[in-house]
Amino acid sequence: MNLMSLTAAELGKKIKSGEVSVREAAESSLAAIRERETDVHGFVTVVDEETVLAKADEVQRRLSEGKLVSPLAGVPVAVKDNMCTEGLLTTCSSRILGNFKPTYTAEAVLNLERAGAVIVGKTNMDEFAMGSTTETSYFGVTRNPWNTEHVPGGSSGGSCAAVAAEECSYALGSDTGGSIRQPSSFCGVTGIKPTYGTVSRYGLIAYGSSLDQIGPVAKDVTDCALILEAIASHDPKDSTSVRREDYQFTQALVDDVSGMKIGIPRDYFGKGLDGEVKEAVMRAAKVLEEKGALVEEFDLSLVEYAIPAYYVIASAEASSNLARFDGVKYAYRGEDYAGLHQMYKKTRSEGFGAEVKRRIMLGSFVLSSGYYDAYYLKALRTKALIKRAFDRAFEKYDLILGPVAPTTAPKLGESLADPIKMYLGDIYTISVNLAGLPGISVPCGLDGNGMPVGLQLIGDCFQEKKLFRAAYAYEQTRAYRHCPLAQKGVSEA
């Protein structure tokens, strides 16, 4: 039996019952990584075997002492490389952090470790999470396990590819404009971006702080609910962390959507949307309707304005957040400079890639005196209007249903030449971040080329349970599809 083909919940059960040891689970993950990384390249860093197995044995000991009760205890996980892990390389897939070993662990990751998770590696991403394809990584592209000529999406492409390729049981990603949901959709896995403030950002290397959220990537909805339960917490170290009344997300895993009101924004189904994606998403809506949900179309409005507003706000925040990379405190420093300012400039110009520089330049511009009102404040006013449009929609509907992305995964090398065209691919995900809402991506079929299509459900703030309930009910109507690469099997350790 290939342990990595199980869901995290299934594997956790076998570990708890003693049928599988934590060591066997870890070895199975490492064996799959050894076998598939040459095809996929989902990882920047794979933790060395000795360390992983020592950790596995420690978790096993805590389990046998009855100190671990989490259903995720002993289950191997991969973490996106923008979350700090003490003593373990954390690069953000950037040259400038190529050698950076954090002195502390991100709160979300710490929460997983407290639950007994075994970290097998750090996953590849677009540099500083800026990109939609994982092609801007300094350490090389990640490939889509469904077809290695295609991108996995991004920026959490490594996390989603590693889960789809069954190199680990589940992963953590981060989502600033769709970076969990879009690659989940492209890789045929399930990913959720929680309500802003639900998961601590402490130790998440910031891109757009007002938009960034950490979330789970897994094979199914049950795993996502379990993982979110484990990582969500109120954290005094993150001043935007929210103390929620209810963290019992798994309670919502009920196969019942009767009476749920679901709105489909007409403006999500206009030009630019691929016909096969549209068909798959509408079929999913039909399924929910047949299960008793009340589904109707409505006009959300302002959809096309979310992208320009996002790129102003995210770039502005990025230009400020990335100012800390100056060649003094972290790994990389340029050579041959005259004086401090030259050193800063040299370090940053050599250390950052093209897309990161593009956004820092744009961000610096929109924040500069004379342009601040016209661009930055205008974008923040637009954000307020977008939030209002969602507020109006949620007065009528429990959930909003639509596609995750306009197309399935493009081929490698097709996206970076035209940035604006690439940014347009974020049209259905980006407004969710601007409004702080939770959104989930669930597989809903394959296109004619055998590439996965994702269904997006969007909830009002703090309504993750409605998302989980509807996503779970939908999922009951279809079996999980393993990607061809994972089905090839792996020689068991």
Added chain:
Amino acid sequence: MAKNVISDETIEYVGILAKLDLSGAEKEQAKADMANMLDYIDMLNELDTTGVEPMSHVFPVHNVFREDVVANGDDRENMLANAPERKDGCYKVPKTVE
């Protein structure tokens, strides 16, 4: 052809703000990229936002205060281990004052 035109001076100035040293070719590319992005962003001017407050935070959260008490230990050695250059337990930087 982009409607917005970014001058050499603007790119120079933004480069100073961003602490980036762009090569000649990179500057030309940055001018074109920024002009295209601004053309696109100008779409926001179609929206009437008169009287709309800029929204920086989606929830009505306020400043969060805590007592200024040291909660972590001395981590100097580990932190300095990441420094490109160090001297006598400090970060080493080029001369900053003449």
